[in-house]
Amino acid sequence: MKIAGPSKTAAERRTPLTRDRVVAAGIGLADRDGIESISMRRVAQELGVEAMSLYTHVRTKDDLLDGMVDAVIGEIPTTAADSADSADWKSSLRQMSLAARAVVLAHPWAPQPIETRTAPGPAALRYINAVLGVLREGGFTVAQAHHALHILGSRLLGFTQMLFDDSGDGDPEAAAAIADQLAPTFPHVAEMALAVAHTGVLGPCDDDAEFAFALDFLLDGLERLLQRG
Amino acid sequence: MKIAGPSKTAAERRTPLTRDRVVAAGIGLADRDGIESISMRRVAQELGVEAMSLYTHVRTKDDLLDGMVDAVIGEIPTTAADSADSADWKSSLRQMSLAARAVVLAHPWAPQPIETRTAPGPAALRYINAVLGVLREGGFTVAQAHHALHILGSRLLGFTQMLFDDSGDGDPEAAAAIADQLAPTFPHVAEMALAVAHTGVLGPCDDDAEFAFALDFLLDGLERLLQRG
């Protein structure tokens, strides 16, 4: 039974679903509520649609995650790779890593699904290709570039995953209490926790410094690798 | 209604559940069927018990994962940290990383839950404490040791997570086909894929070499960091 009325075109009734719109809705939801909130029903709800409708545009939930990951990686600019000065591979890679980090900071949920992907999407390939291009034109052999890729590892994608989260919550007093508790059994851990709290790890600010330090450390090492031949 | 019969003690009827037994069952299941097969019902089944019974010994599923992760980390020997020769921090760390890698290879599912933990368990603290001890006694300042921890990152726990899995499946012909397909759009990726396949990445064997190379690269860098002061 259908109620008679002025019929509307599909476009009028709703903007049509597409893979891009589904993926974008997933990214928006993850940005807002975290990666764990991603379910087919929630994403569909975000689009004013039923869960099963998504399957017209996305093969499985994993395919949706693939899309989200690749879209995020696609946000990373690779313009630094286009520098004419091939001797400047170091600052190109530095720029690219920092750009990647900026994107990841905007999508803090991204590292987890990135690390569980099995195959790189087109955007990931494009990015890796750009990195390899910088290295090769900078004088690295194929084998050296391969090593560099392993060494820079996740930092090329902008994240440092720590053994544990040491970005203190900014409360030196609480840190001191924790350190006191740890001291008898784990003196070195306590010592570091205290020091980190004292010297003022102020959230993302000092994490940035730590990221930059580690990145430069690695790039300097690669430079020596290159010079050594 | 109860059928009369010779009553048995709880111990006779079944070996009683404990947190350790639950955790061990989880590890065994994950070793066999992968981390994705871990569900309260499956783990319970492994123990001949109902799912809800696990909650007597484990607060939530996440607590179970915490336990599994910490038990695995607890398998890593830290004897290398007890070396009397404090100048030999480099080989101590090398030994500890390789030992960690051996443990992780025995539990390939471990990296994923490790990376999603938020707080380190006792075994993790013990391990980190041992690493920091080696660094401090080797002459590193607290700040330097902190940097070293960030730089060695996941390698201290024995894993290299790659941007994508480049351990070719050992079929140079297939690799060549893939490379041909990639070449027009991603020439540098294709080049590397071909090279990796040619020079014979033979599965875990060459992954070991790659891991060792990256590890030594980092340790050498740390040594210079130490000497520079």
Add this chain to the structure above:
DNA sequence: GGGTGTAACTTACGCTGTAAGGTTAGGCCT
């Protein structure tokens, strides 16, 4: 033997991903 404590079981709820099939609307051909 009655009370207490503990460990295991049972039931139930609201989620999940997705298979199978139903409905609707527009485009195209005769």
Add this chain to the structure above:
DNA sequence: AGGCCTAACCTTACAGCGTAAGTTACACCC
């Protein structure tokens, strides 16, 4: 105009998930 095709979207259903709440069975102590 009538009929069919196709694509998009919806409905229903199922097996599995984590876990809250309530129940039972037994060991032990007074």
